Amino acid sequence: MTERDTSLFDRVMALKAAGDFAAISALIPYSSFVGFELLSEDDQLITILRCRPSNIGNTTIPAVHGGVVGALLEHAGVMHIIHDCEITRFPKIINISVDYLRPCLGTQDTYARAYLVKQGRSVSNVRVEAWQSDPLRPVAAAHAHFLMR
């Protein structure tokens, strides 16, 4: 890692200590490209994908592009690990499996919450669910592995 990279990680750790996860997410350019926002609720993180016409991948329903839904689930997973785990570097995605359960409507915001299934020394396993109007009716679910070191 270079000097600059180290300071970025330190910056993220300082934001984490301050509980400002929205600011951590906002450091990532792709977040604003698709419209990710973060909410902290009862010490739980909720990642939001704002409804934007440019995220539509299916104009008939209209529905959010499946890739953007996948991106939301991945992002929620990363942010959850930063939130819940003692990290020494940024978690790196190893793989992700996404199940598409219901149409993700392009006219509504989408929410995602992650759960840490297992934190290993080198690999963490997370599950993530995304929903729109009702958390009990998920639009998509994922499980993913992240490299921790």
Place this chain on the structure above:
Amino acid sequence: MSGDGTGYPLESIRAIVQKLPHFEALGLKALELNRGNCLFRVEYSPELVGNLESGVVHGGVITTLLDSAGGTAAFSVVPDGASVATLDLRIDYLKQAEPGRAILGYAECYRQTRHIVFVRGHACHDTADDPIAHFVASFMVGSVGFSPSDRA
């Protein structure tokens, strides 16, 4: 694979998918489109970065590139009038994409039934033998939903 003239015309698939809002936002281009497979490209852009430390694009860009290629490949084999929706997908990240470089996404249908199209593919900078990501997905074939014949 269909290829018997009852599928969607390839040129209309290409024209319609490239105009979908998120395809346009990401600048996805269909470089090749055949019955049963296709190749897409996404150009590097600083706004797609997911890791500021390394300048590497967000995994979501790869997911979107490959889901797009997979869906388009699935459209190329279903009967005219049918819709296609992603049922599930899995992506393995084999090596980091290089900052500043375009990424290719290839998908091919390896099995097709009346209801499901099975697709596999990869993302790479240059050639398939040096992949960034491996991809496998299944698509549901339906009668409602999005199809390339919807000319809104």
